[in-house]
Amino acid sequence: MVKWETSLFTKIILMLSLAVVALASRNGDFHYFYFVQQWLGSYCDQRGEKCCYPPTGKPGPEFSIYGFWPYYNDGSFPYNCGGGNFDEALLKPMQDRLRKEWPSFTCPQIGRKFWVHEWNKHGTCSKSVLGEVAYFQAALSLKNRVNILQALTRAGIHPNNRLYPLKSVKKAIARATGFHPWVVCNRNSQGVSQIWQVSVCVNKSGTKLINCPFVPKGPGDCESRIKFPSF
Template identity: 50%
Template sequence: MGKVSTMMINVLVVLCLFGEAFSKTKKHHEEISTEFDFFYFVQQWPGAYCDAKGRKCCYPNSGKPATDFSIHGLWPNYKDGGYPSNCDTSNPFDPSQIEELEGRLESDWPSLACPSVGHKFWAHEWNKHGTCSLFSTQQQYFQAGLNLKDQTNLLQTLKDAGIEPNDEFYNVEDMKEAIKEKIGYYPWIECNRDSDGNSQLYQVYICVDTNGKDLIECPVLPRGNCASRVQFPKF
């Protein structure tokens, strides 16, 4: 066998090995992209969103949402603080898959961004976060979020502890204790500031098992801190 033939065979062998290694690496990354350790279930207080310094607030087409916490998202996360995103581009958001839930989503999972974005908000949540979950359908993913909102019932939980959305200031630790008394685990509370510089109750993070229904102790907490006392603004 000549030198040229031997060289060609060696090149082909290298290419085959490289192709196999690339295939394994690609498969490995695909498998990792759908693995996660827990969910952050994030609920937002609309009064703080609309009162935040430098932010405008627009109501959805269905009108002003009820005076209640709304869902921001159900987000897969890693224990190291990172998170997967956009895991399956072959399964993009399809509004027809959530038609049965749309009325409930408009009231409990709305966007207050300006200009109003309609389905684009839900599309963002599914494409970025839902495709990384273990839910096989979009309806299952959004239904899980709605179920968790019912299960945690944050506004009533806080009201039962004498913590009302009345523009008064409350201790953050009292808020956390009230929620722990209800759900069994401490939440993480995120704050923002209004135009007067007041620290406000903005979002509540609750940790959920990968099955999307069982509440758990948070393996890792988001960054940031609130003041010791924060305003619970009206809406």
């Protein structure tokens, strides 16, 4: 009886050890990025939430960077991979651009802590390919290339509080980027579905748009017609 219990205990320890090794191995790799932008008008007008403007005041009407997240092909993702201490001094040359293109509007206004959070949770899982500076530079470069507001404006879709067909929104972005986007909606205080986040997929080097291997379903799904709120 003692021998059987010892054998079982040994097997359990071995299985747990293998699981930890497998997880560590997986955390060190990924297949692609989701580059996510958000419409601040929707973030600041969502049900049950409040936004706070940075010390520089209310920004102009524009989509801003929300995240640059490594993913696996099956739709899962690594996070909090560790081993990549955030060094704010390294980002000083691009700090003005980050404040403009990758702001935080969480209350209370958290400023630079948002970049620390994004690096610690997501960036550290891509550090085998992109170090801290390269990670943020890649996101800023993609922001210049993926101009969501311009794509929608060219298609006659404006932030004027009107409802637009979801298909038209996706088509306009796909025409401008060459790739189908993942559009996430939230709801305003009246419960109306509105455009919030737009994501495109990017290769592991963070330089080239690709077709998304996986598009999640569930929370954030949009109605067939969605509001484009003013800001």
